[in-house]
Amino acid sequence: MPELPEVEVVRRGLEDHVVGRTITAVDVLEPRSLRRHLPGPADFVARLRARTIVAARRRGKYLWLALDDDVHGDAVLCHLGMSGQMLISDADAPDPRHLRVRLRLDDGRELRFCDQRIFGGLAISEDGAVLPPEITHIARDPLDVAFDPGGFATSLRRRQTGVKRALLDQTLVSGVGNIYADEALWRSRLHYARNTRHLRLREIESLVGHVTDVMTEALAQGGTSFDALYVNVNGQSGYFDRSLSAYGQEGRPCPRCGTPIRRDAFMNRSSFTCPRCQPRPRNGRW
DNA sequence: ATGAATACCTGAGAGC
DNA sequence: TGCTCTCAGGTATTCA
Incomplete structure (x- = not known):
């Protein structure tokens, strides 16, 4: 699905709605959506609990949520692939059809990663708050102030x-x-x-x-x-x-x-x- | 260095 | 109705 403008729309939404929130729990409904998180789903869940989201950043079609626990500058790295979505919902809203990963937040809402085709995915990027090392091969995009x-x-x-x-x-x-x-x-x-x-x-x-x-x-x-x-x-x-x-x-x-x-x-x-x-x-x- | 092929997936729509 | 086929915003890897 999404190219730069669509990913940037999503990033802005995340900046408005989840920056400052703390993750209280994580549900992995589809482990294949964490294919690129090599330590596996259990590690993903354990390491996100009680982490606070401090920024939503983007390069090209990748976006990431910078995390702060006063120890690591980690991030949740996300690519939407062809059909990925990041949806903010009240916790009591029914689960959408292609819900793959749920991040429960401390304001009673949820960040839901939905993805029909599972080409997209999430991963924890160690020390990736500023720029995840996994995507250093991705060039700057034309909307980057430092694009040359x-x-x-x-x-x-x-x-x-x-x-x-x-x-x-x-x-x-x-x-x-x-x-x-x-x-x-x-x-x-x-x-x-x-x-x-x-x-x-x-x-x-x-x-x-x-x-x-x-x-x-x-x-x-x-x-x-x-x-x-x-x-x-x-x-x-x-x-x-x-x-x-x-x-x-x-x-x-x-x-x-x-x-x-x-x-x-x-x-x-x-x-x-x-x-x-x-x-x-x-x-x-x- | 370049690029073709393949792998990873689900689902909508067309045609029969 | 169901079956097969094609098509869809993407990336990474392997092989020529």
Whole structure:
């Protein structure tokens, strides 16, 4: 499901509702959601009891809750995968269908990790309050104040690959997934197969600007929801699906030129382009 | 270095 | 109705 704007919406919800709360108990209903917590579910439960949440942070599509017990700077590291949700609920509200892990809080509410497909998960990150060591390979994202567009342009041009493949590589720039990659490429009039080595500097600058813009706009709309799989911590959908120009628009007219948007299979998923605004490179060079 | 394939999962919808 | 097939916002690992 979620890309950077959706994860940031969730992070803000957690900042508002769980920072300052203490975890009183943990229920693990689905151990596979703790696959990445190598010491296992019992350890996860034992180590969270009585810990206080002091911050909600994010890099790219990862988010984490910094914990304070005056001894460790640990964190609960979370990735939502394709279908993960973090929901804040009153304790007496009925359990949702795909509830996997419940954190009971000291204000009578619960933080519930729900995940239909179990691609996401939670783990305790030792000493991970500032930046979990598990995710140091994840590059800064375009909404990070320390994101370096010039450095990104340099590393992009050192690559020899398709530009969409590079956008989706979380070690080059993080937070971009299939939706916002297609939207930013459409805004930049770039075909996904354009070779990174041969992009003009102004094309890269345009691309970085559009990636930043589209994710900022999506964030302001609460993210993109196609169905009930992406919601904020209060269970509400985002509205950016109404503003999509290319993604999911197969057969509909390009908002710029009216040519029907086409869908191609690419990287075991779909890519949406305007065949007129985003011509396919002919020889793989440009 | 690059990228293809695979693994990890559930469920909705289409077509028969 | 049920069966099979395809598709879906992602990441990590292994192998060519």
